[in-house]
Amino acid sequence: MKTFTLQTRKREEFLEITHLVRQYVADLNGFSGSVLLYIPHTTAGCTINENADPDVVRDMLLELSKIVPRVSDYRHAEGNSDSHIKASLMGSSQSILVEKGELILGQWQGIYFCEFDGPRQRTFHLKLIHDHE
Amino acid sequence: MKTFTLQTRKREEFLEITHLVRQYVADLNGFSGSVLLYIPHTTAGCTINENADPDVVRDMLLELSKIVPRVSDYRHAEGNSDSHIKASLMGSSQSILVEKGELILGQWQGIYFCEFDGPRQRTFHLKLIHDHE
Amino acid sequence: MKTFTLQTRKREEFLEITHLVRQYVADLNGFSGSVLLYIPHTTAGCTINENADPDVVRDMLLELSKIVPRVSDYRHAEGNSDSHIKASLMGSSQSILVEKGELILGQWQGIYFCEFDGPRQRTFHLKLIHDHE
Numbered sequence: 456m457k458t459f460t461l462q463t464r465k466r467e468e469f470l471e472i473t474h475l476v477r478q479y480v481a482d483l484n485g486f487s488g489s490v491l492l493y494i495p496h497t498t499a500g501c502t503i504n505e506n507a508d509p510d511v512v513r514d515m516l517l518e519l520s521k522i523v524p525r526v527s528d529y530r531h532a533e534g535n536s537d538s539h540i541k542a543s544l545m546g547s548s549q550s551i552l553v554e555k556g557e558l559i560l561g562q563w564q565g566i567y568f569c570e571f572d573g574p575r576q577r578t579f580h581l582k583l584i585h586d587h588e
Numbered sequence: 589m590k591t592f593t594l595q596t597r598k599r600e601e602f603l604e605i606t607h608l609v610r611q612y613v614a615d616l617n618g619f620s621g622s623v624l625l626y627i628p629h630t631t632a633g634c635t636i637n638e639n640a641d642p643d644v645v646r647d648m649l650l651e652l653s654k655i656v657p658r659v660s661d662y663r664h665a666e667g668n669s670d671s672h673i674k675a676s677l678m679g680s681s682q683s684i685l686v687e688k689g690e691l692i693l694g695q696w697q698g699i700y701f702c703e704f705d706g707p708r709q710r711t712f713h714l715k716l717i718h719d720h721e
Numbered sequence: 722m723k724t725f726t727l728q729t730r731k732r733e734e735f736l737e738i739t740h741l742v743r744q745y746v747a748d749l750n751g752f753s754g755s756v757l758l759y760i761p762h763t764t765a766g767c768t769i770n771e772n773a774d775p776d777v778v779r780d781m782l783l784e785l786s787k788i789v790p791r792v793s794d795y796r797h798a799e800g801n802s803d804s805h806i807k808a809s810l811m812g813s814s815q816s817i818l819v820e821k822g823e824l825i826l827g828q829w830q831g832i833y834f835c836e837f838d839g840p841r842q843r844t845f846h847l848k849l850i851h852d853h854e
Contacts, residue, residue, distance in 0.1 A: 456620075456687060456719075487722075489757055489848065491622055493685050495694030497638040502809040505763040514795045514802035515809065522655055522788055529647045536647035543635040543648065547697075548683045550814045552759050552848055554722060559846065561761030564813075580692065582622065582685055585718050585851050586722075589753075589820060589852075624755055626818050628827030630771040655788055662780045669780035676768040676781065680830075681816045713825065715755065715818055718851050 456582045463573035467520070467541075469502075469512045470568045472579070476551065477558050479581050485556045488586040492549045494579050498538035498572035500545035501579070506565025519544070538572035545569045550584070589715045596706035600653070600674075602635070602645045603701045605712070609684065610691050612714050618689045621719040625682045627712050631671035631705035633678035634712070639698025652677070671705035678702045683717070722848045729839035733786070733807075735768075735778045736834045738845070742817065743824050745847050751822045754852040758815045760845050764804035764838035766811035767845070772831025785810070804838035811835045816850070 459475055472492075480490055494501050505511040519541050529536035549566065552559035560566075568579060592608055605625075613623055627634050638644040652674050662669035682699065685692035693699075701712060725741055738758075746756055760767050771777040785807050795802035815832065818825035826832075834845060 456685060456692070489850065491683055491685070493683070493692070495692070495697060497636075497644075497694065497696045503763075503813045504805055504809050508797055508799075510795075510797040511763075511802060511805050514793075514797050515806050518789060518793055518795070518802065518806050521793070523651060527647075527651055527654070529643075529651070531641055531643040531647050533641075536644060536651065539637055539644050540648050540651050543637050544677060544810060546679060546812060547636045550683065550757055550759070550816065552722060552757070552846055559722070559759070559761070561763065563763045564761060580685055582719050584622065586848050589818060589825070624816055624818070626816070626825070628825065628830060630769075630777075630827065630829045656784060660780075660784055660787070662776075662784070664774055664776040664780050666774075669777060669784065672770055672777050673781050673784050676770050677810060679812060680769045683816065713818055715852050717755065 456580055458578055458580050460578050462576050463570040466573055467516050468570050471506055471565045472568050473566045476566050476581060480553050480558060481556050486583060487554050489550050489552050489584045491582045491584055492579060494547045496577060498535055498542055499577055500542040500547055500569045501549050502545045502567050502569055503549055503564050505563045507563050535572045541571045589713055591711055591713050593711050595709050596703040599706055600649050601703050604639055604698045605701050606699045609699050609714060613686050613691060614689050619716060620687050622683050622685050622717045624715045624717055625712060627680045629710060631668055631675055632710055633675040633680055633702045634682050635678045635700050635702055636682055636697050638696045640696050668705045674704045722846055724844055724846050726844050728842050729836040732839055733782050734836050737772055737831045738834050739832045742832050742847060746819050746824060747822050752849060753820050755816050755818050755850045757848045757850055758845060760813045762843060764801055764808055765843055766808040766813055766835045767815050768811045768833050768835055769815055769830050771829045773829050801838045807837045
């Protein structure tokens with residue numbers, strides 16, 4: 456398992472970490488299986504989506520904030536209940552396939568760390584999982 | 589694989605099962621890898637989120653019921669289409685990292701069984717997945 | 722890893738692929754572990770939900786389109802930002818348990834490829850993951 460640290464800059468943003476995952480996997484010399492990305496936070500999550508046009512991420516963040524408004528009948532005193540809900544909607548882990556040291560991503564796919572209550576220093580974990588072959 | 593049974597008490601509630609997952613993993617004597625939690629239901633799911641302030645779960649449930657209203661243009665005759673949608677939004681499985689018999693959870697993270705159409709008797713499965721080391 | 726191709730027929734539809742996953746797993750002669758389903762697209766995802774009453778899928782699609790409207794303050798020029806968001810809400814992968822060559826699905830569970838920007842030719846990957854036993 457390897458743990459990475461990153462610094463987010465806004466309350467809500469998606470930081471692309473594809474290059475970090477790719478590098479981690481490439482270092483392992485022809486590994487095939489999958490890599491598990493895990494986010495050990497409750498107001499941040501992860502997702503896989505388009506990394507070509509930055510407007511996709513911008514639209515996702517804006518629309519998520521309409522789906523889960525920041526102000527509602529929330530009781531949690533920290534005022535970040537929306538962040539917790541968005542984290543669960545995106546998910547706390549992602550599995551990505553690996554073949555001979557290469558990530559098997561679709562043409563437009565990037566891997567994102569989803570910050571919903573920044574800016575903060577955050578961490579995420581990567582772990583390699585064996586396949587059957 | 590191990591199957592657990594639990595009894596939910598309300599139509600919608602998150603039951604924390606972190607202690608059950610932790611115990612299962614601890615029994616395996618230093619195992620490293622990941623544990624896969626799987627929910628074999630279509631109106632219940634699972635998520636990982638805060639277990640310190642119970643208002644977080646309360647807020648999540650209340651807001652999910654606004655996002656996916658119980659009454660809408662649904663056709664499914666059982667009247668629980670909202671439950672099915674919420675189950676898919678949370679997800680039917682979660683992967684949690686394990687190092688030397690310990691769950692690698694964030695400081696505030698708990699593992700939840702998400703009931704969206706209870707009260708019912710429910711089950712969930714746990715399975716250990718090998719890592720690369 | 723095995724890659725499958727499918728043709729979707731509508732802008733939004735859930736195509737059940739349970740039989741394809743079951744067949745893939747059955748060919749492996751008593752394998753136990755899990756199977757990882759991965760969708761290499763950014764406007765399609767996957768979920769596990771009811772396959773008995775087709776109205777459940779119909780209700781899920783209709784309600785998802787209310788939660789994430791097709792027209793909003795989107796900037797992404799392709800006009801499919803809603804598709805990207807729905808793909809992330811459902812997820813790009815699913816893990817399903819396998820015991821002795823059989824999928825461990827709940828009684829009403831089916832595995833769905835979720836098209837949110839069709840019709841298109843699409844692909845998905847399956848990979849077997851070893852368990853601890």
